[in-house]
Amino acid sequence: MLATDGLRAGVVLDPPERMTAEVVVVGSGPAGAVTGSVLAEAGCDVLILEEGPLVAADAHALYSSSEMEAKYRNGGITAAIGRPTVAYVEGRCVGGGAEVNGGLWFRTPSDVLDRWEYEHGVRLEGLDVDLDQLESDLGGVSEAPPSPAGDRLREGARALGWPSFEARCTLLREGTAERRRGMSTTFLPRALRAGARLAPDVRVSHVEIRRNVWVVHASLDRDGSTRKLLIEASTVFVCAGAIQSPSLLRRSGLAPSAGRGLMLHATLKVVAKFAETVNPLEGGRTRPRIPGAMIDAFGPGTNLECAVSGRGHLALELAHHRGGLTWLDEVERVAGYAARIHLVEGSVATIPGLRDPIVRATWPRAALRELSSATKRLCRALLAAGATEILPAIHVDRPIRGESDVDRLPDKLDRATLRPMTIHLSSTCRMGRPSAGAVVDVSGRVFGAPRLFVSDSSVLPTAPRVNPQGTIMAVARRNARLFLEERASRAFRSRTE
């Protein structure tokens, strides 16, 4: 069975020039898919628009360069410009980011929820119920399968007396094989079974309200040709992610503060070599995956974790060190890890005439110090686990082989030689008080725009410091649920008046 089989019934490959729907959902990633399924199952007439193509979930090997070409925005060449520039990736296909990520699953930490309430006035009542339901709907969330690379990280943590844990994930295990439980095999088929329609390759340029009806201006971009579409809807949910959602609002002349306050988890990769196998091969090939082992022992600022250890991914890091690529000759003894901090901010700006927004990253000095501290701790854990040599994604004269080499790493990383990346972006259309620059209220409604919602990572008041997918999906589910409650009470009022 093809992974797209569950989507065939409601996919609109050749949409007419004019369409109507009660609710248009812009984006089919984790937030859009959940929103679409919750609303469709409650009887709403839902049309989901996805800018990217429909790609079978199993059409490409996990984390391969062909998957990058097929499923990532701009082929994966996206960056938040700054000193240093931060490389990031966004999914751009039916199912969005959940079709390309590692499926790690975290509930929103309670200290993060407390901070959102006390600092931003955002109290997300009932979010736990939504998280419970999502975990059930996904068919279970379990500990990520153990791996030698993850085991080494946890051994290092144990040796140093640092607590570590195995993150949970949504991967589906079939024997030794693993498949993503992406949106194209879970919530999108549910939405379509409930009557929703899904139009891939449709990019929304802007939205406007005319006579109390939202008009969505879009285009079908496929095989090099473009055709304009006009869609009328009573309600619009924008679920296009932390970069695209504020861009759409700004292109529509809405929400002047959309795009400010971008938050990202900045990540520095580290490659370690061990005396024994940590990256077992299958048929002579690496098997890229993201082990769930993590060290979260240094307060809310720092995570130490595993990274994808495919041969190509390792080459990206090793190439910057003289002789580094020779490590690939014994790739089964080499694994990638990452130090992650949460102090980097930025903005998303829309420039007339440019299709893609400009994303900027701002690095306070504290972030350079924090990332250095996190990198040193990661190196110490790996040395304690038996790593013989370590190469971090900064300039070093020679591989790190012992504590004295770790001590020699700078306390503040050099902007010029730092090569960070991120996959977690958020907070560009924050929930909260309008007087504090928030774009949406606590249920995702855009201030000053009736029946226009934003419901994705952009509404999170801050970066949630853990993998955000669970939080994003729960917030989207909560917003959809609150919308339905209000819709029901509106219907009741109109029946009784």
Next chain:
Amino acid sequence: MSSSWVIRKLVRAVLDAHGLDTSDRARVADVEGFVSRQIRRAPDAVRPLSEVLLMALALTPSLDLERARAGAATQDATRLLESLVLYRWFDDAGD
């Protein structure tokens, strides 16, 4: 848009700089195709600049990758180029 000779020269320069065996023409051509497609996909704000810098790099009589990596103007484009070439060259995920 970067012409094919620019991509060819730059891909070869990166592979040579890392001492990689380029005798497998099909593999080299696959990398050239990948780099060319990816550069075309780069965001609006990055693509023209990258193309100009890559063209400038390619026009350098003796392309010194080490200097290009360190140059303030050429650093980002060089990193992008090297990343694309090496990721595809070593990608063994196999589809």
